[in-house]
Amino acid sequence: MSTPDLLYSEAEDDLRAAVRSLLTDRCPPATVLSEAESGRAHDVALWGALGTEMGTAGLLVPDKLGGQGATAREAAVVMEELGRAVAPVPYLTSAVLAAGALLGCDTGQEPVARLLGALAEGRTVGTLAVPLSTMAGVSGPPAATVRADGDGTLSGQVSSVAGAAGADVLLVPATGADGYGLYAVETAETSVTVEPLTSLDLTRPLAAVTLTGAPARRLAGPDRAAAAIERALLTGAGLLASEQLGVAEWCLTETVRHTKERHQFGRPVGSFQALKHRMAALWLELVSARATARYAADALATDSPDTPVAVAVAQAHCAEVAVRAAEECVQLHGGIGMTWEHPAHLYLKRAKSDEIALGTPGRHRQALAGLVDLAAPTG
Amino acid sequence: MSTTGQHPAVDADELRRRVRDLLDAHPPATTAPLDFLRARFDAGLAWVHYPAGLGGLDAPRSLQAVVDAELAAAGAPDNDPRRIGIGLGMAAPTILGFGTDEQRQRLLRPLWTGEEVWCQLFSEPGAGSDLAALATRAVRDGDDWVVDGQKVWTSSAHIARWAILIARTDPDQPKHRGISYFICDMTDPGVEVRPLRQITGEAEFNEVFLTGVRIPDSRRLGEIGEGWRVAQTTLMNERVAIGGGRVPREGGVIGLVADTWRERPELRTHDLHQRLLRLWMESEAARLAGERLRQQLAVGQPGPEGSAMKLAFARLNQHISALEVELLGEEGLGYDDWTLRRPELVDFTGREAGYRYLRAKGNSIEGGTSEVLLNIIAERVLGLPPEPRTDKDVPWKDLPR
Numbered sequence: 001m002s003t004p005d006l007l008y009s010e011a012e013d014d015l016r017a018a019v020r021s022l023l024t025d026r027c028p029p030a031t032v033l034s035e036a037e038s039g040r041a042h043d044v045a046l047w048g049a050l051g052t053e054m055g056t057a058g059l060l061v062p063d064k065l066g067g068q069g070a071t072a073r074e075a076a077v078v079m080e081e082l083g084r085a086v087a088p089v090p091y092l093t094s095a096v097l098a099a100g101a102l103l104g105c106d107t108g109q110e111p112v113a114r115l116l117g118a119l120a121e122g123r124t125v126g127t128l129a130v131p132l133s134t135m136a137g138v139s140g141p142p143a144a145t146v147r148a149d150g151d152g153t154l155s156g157q158v159s160s161v162a163g164a165a166g167a168d169v170l171l172v173p174a175t176g177a178d179g180y181g182l183y184a185v186e187t188a189e190t191s192v193t194v195e196p197l198t199s200l201d202l203t204r205p206l207a208a209v210t211l212t213g214a215p216a217r218r219l220a221g222p223d224r225a226a227a228a229i230e231r232a233l234l235t236g237a238g239l240l241a242s243e244q245l246g247v248a249e250w251c252l253t254e255t256v257r258h259t260k261e262r263h264q265f266g267r268p269v270g271s272f273q274a275l276k277h278r279m280a281a282l283w284l285e286l287v288s289a290r291a292t293a294r295y296a297a298d299a300l301a302t303d304s305p306d307t308p309v310a311v312a313v314a315q316a317h318c319a320e321v322a323v324r325a326a327e328e329c330v331q332l333h334g335g336i337g338m339t340w341e342h343p344a345h346l347y348l349k350r351a352k353s354d355e356i357a358l359g360t361p362g363r364h365r366q367a368l369a370g371l372v373d374l375a376a377p378t379g
Numbered sequence: 380m381s382t383t384g385q386h387p388a389v390d391a392d393e394l395r396r397r398v399r400d401l402l403d404a405h406p407p408a409t410t411a412p413l414d415f416l417r418a419r420f421d422a423g424l425a426w427v428h429y430p431a432g433l434g435g436l437d438a439p440r441s442l443q444a445v446v447d448a449e450l451a452a453a454g455a456p457d458n459d460p461r462r463i464g465i466g467l468g469m470a471a472p473t474i475l476g477f478g479t480d481e482q483r484q485r486l487l488r489p490l491w492t493g494e495e496v497w498c499q500l501f502s503e504p505g506a507g508s509d510l511a512a513l514a515t516r517a518v519r520d521g522d523d524w525v526v527d528g529q530k531v532w533t534s535s536a537h538i539a540r541w542a543i544l545i546a547r548t549d550p551d552q553p554k555h556r557g558i559s560y561f562i563c564d565m566t567d568p569g570v571e572v573r574p575l576r577q578i579t580g581e582a583e584f585n586e587v588f589l590t591g592v593r594i595p596d597s598r599r600l601g602e603i604g605e606g607w608r609v610a611q612t613t614l615m616n617e618r619v620a621i622g623g624g625r626v627p628r629e630g631g632v633i634g635l636v637a638d639t640w641r642e643r644p645e646l647r648t649h650d651l652h653q654r655l656l657r658l659w660m661e662s663e664a665a666r667l668a669g670e671r672l673r674q675q676l677a678v679g680q681p682g683p684e685g686s687a688m689k690l691a692f693a694r695l696n697q698h699i700s701a702l703e704v705e706l707l708g709e710e711g712l713g714y715d716d717w718t719l720r721r722p723e724l725v726d727f728t729g730r731e732a733g734y735r736y737l738r739a740k741g742n743s744i745e746g747g748t749s750e751v752l753l754n755i756i757a758e759r760v761l762g763l764p765p766e767p768r769t770d771k772d773v774p775w776k777d778l779p780r
């Protein structure tokens with residue numbers, strides 16, 4: 001195992017600065033809240049600026065396929081910033097999961113290459129049609145709930161799909177006479193229904209997808225589909241750790257700021273040691289969370305054989321740190337943290353759904369048990 | 380506060396007899412619920428430890444359970460204690476302790492029957508944990524007080540008929556000394572209630588604006604300038620009320636999660652199993668501690684464990700509801716309803732896991748934050764030295780704000 005690079009490069013710092021400045025301008029908490037309440041699937045204008053103009057939609061896609069040819073390290077930096085802003089954009093679902101799945105298909109095939117190019121531009125939005133809670137399997141790819149029929153159409157249902165409501169294209173795992181495969185379906189088809197669900201995380205809405213004989217194009221068959229989906233889910237989980245880091249970071253920063261300013265008993269509440277130590281402890285957790293998230297990103301970027309371990313550790317750790325940070329944020333804000341106007345709840349909801357997304361910490365620890373040969377007791 | 384000595388006649392058997400008489404005179408099946416509740420109050424079976432004539436019989440508090448069990452078995456209506464929690468838990472003991480006879484006669488019966496809901500106008504934007512720093516002013520004008528100020532996070536203000544209110548009547552005194560305690564009529568001119576939406580999507584609490592509200596001096600509780608002492612009674616009762624209900628095993632949120640576990644084998648993992656067992660055990664321990672506290676109270680040994688119960692309840696409710704969302708996995712990603720509603724009560728069991736998780740976050744803030752309660756335990760129970768205080772003897776008006 002070569003030594004991973006756990007720092008940020010200069011280029012990564014520049015990318016972060018650009019993304020943060022855009023989000024500071026265009027995506028303040030009040031905008032996130034009104035966007036979430038609007039019922040729209042995502043902030044289309046913001047995604048245009050971020051995904052298309054700034055090119056983040058194509059970070060993971062090679063130059064020759066129309067992308068930026070960057071790696072998971074850069075994508076991780078974007079995810080951190082998106083987490084810090086709880087930004088309502090389809091980065092995880094379109095630029096990471098959907099693009100990731102396509103990258104695992106044969107990109108020499110024209111339909112795959114064309115779709116990848118379209119996603120990389122950010123003008124076409126896609127998502128991988130699996131429940132958001134799906135985890136890259138210890139026991140193989142997610143079982144398909146959709147059936148591929150001989151006439152090239154798909155039928156079936158997929159529950160709790162993130163990013164489906166705003167998507168143009170769904171990448172659907174399905175089984176048919178030819179076995180397991182990955183298919184592309186246009187949401188504009190009348191045989192496709194995308195029914196928005198009421199989601200805990202208002203900023204990443206879920207939807208139930210129903211296909212009734214929807215025309216589909218097969219992008220990968222049994223030889224590649226499973227691996228492509230697995231890889232996409234693993235990449236998603238690894239990068240989600242960076243989003244969780246961003247969420248936690250906002251929560252700590254904002255809590256420190258608030259407790260420095262909020263006076264009770266004639267002094268800033270942050271001057272009470274009972275609170276100081278808790279914020280300091282949170283900072284310590286962030287230090288290790290950042291290291292694990294960086295390691296996962298670097299392992300994905302370098303295709304390290306240790307990637308599954310890196311992802312399991314990062315997910316199990318960062319998910320819990322983010323939830324704790326968000327819970328502390330609400331608590332240390334007092335009554336104001338319980339209100340709708342204050343953005344703390346948006347972060348709590350994101351952190352709690354992220355904890356379930358792409359595998360809970362418990363399931364990632366369980367995966368780790370197998371990976372590092374620490375088997376559970378039997379009997 | 381045991382009064383058994385004075386009223387040896389009112390024992391469990393006597394109470395059972397009185398319950399039977401009540402049921403005979405007002406059969407629940409044919410009596411309107413409100414009429415039944417009024418009759419129950421008048422029979423002294425509402426809160427048996429209250430004085431005769433005020434809904435009680437001066438009986439030992441512990442015997443309330445006997446009455447409640449008998450009435451529940453007979454299918455008698457209850458007074459929806461969750462909906463009128465502030466009245467029952469906070470306003471009533473304060474009125475009993477500090478009110479005039481007239482106030483007690485007028486207010487306690489409709490409070491207990493639920494005809495009149497109460498709210499608590501204590502917290503302000505600038506005075507939460509440091510409640511004594513409050514800035515709402517009450518200025519004497521003849522027989523009235525004229526009140527101006529803003530209150531916040533007032534649960535139930537939108538359905539309340541009455542409020543307990545603390546306001547500053549002497550800004551020249553140090554902050555704890557210039558406060559007086561009032562009963563505010565929420566229907567009076569100058570009282571404006573605006574919904575304050577919260578993390579769960581609903582508006583269970585409110586902002587309350589008080590503009591030139593006239594409160595007659597006859598609606599003051601306790602002496603002028605002694606409001607802080609009166610408020611202490613309210614706050615102590617609030618903490619006991621929040622942590623103090625009697626629950627059966629698996630009676631709280633843990634029961635919901637335990638049932639999900641039993642019914643849904645497909646959700647089970649080793650990790651969740653260990654965590655669930657730990658929380659189940661802690662819930663049982665907290666339940667027993669609550670039961671022990673009640674037994675202590677019944678034999679006249681009140682302990683400081685009251686605040687411990689509120690702390691334990693908050694912590695457990697939060698941990699269990701957090702586990703529940705995680706256990707549900709894909710379903711935990713959903714939410715039942717974000718509609719802006721103005722509910723009459725906090726419905727922990729009637730809604731879904733996500734609601735419980737979010738609402739439970741308030742348990743360590745409302746009624747005094749867990750941090751402040753821990754300080755109180757450290758200082759008053761363990762006798763640890765207090766934090767240095769700079770604001771003790773300074774007139775309120777000179778405090779930095």
Ligand SMILES: Cc1cc2nc3c(=O)[nH]c(=O)nc-3n(C[C@H](O)[C@H](O)[C@H](O)COP(=O)(O)OP(=O)(O)OC[C@H]3O[C@@H](n4cnc5c(N)ncnc54)[C@H](O)[C@@H]3O)c2cc1C
Nearest residue numbers: 269272331332334335501502507508532534741745748750
């Ligand atoms: C759901 C809900 C319902 C409520 N209902 C009512 C109601 O009906 N009526 C009413 O009057 N009020 C109500 N409240 C208000 C509640 O009592 C206050 O929110 C609470 O006392 C905390 O005050 P604050 O919000 O100003 O927080 P702050 O006092 O600003 O506290 C901020 C943080 O600092 C911490 N802190 C403060 N002082 C110290 C200290 N000395 N040592 C260590 N840490 C400290 C707190 O614990 C908290 O974490 C309600 C609140 C909620 C959330």
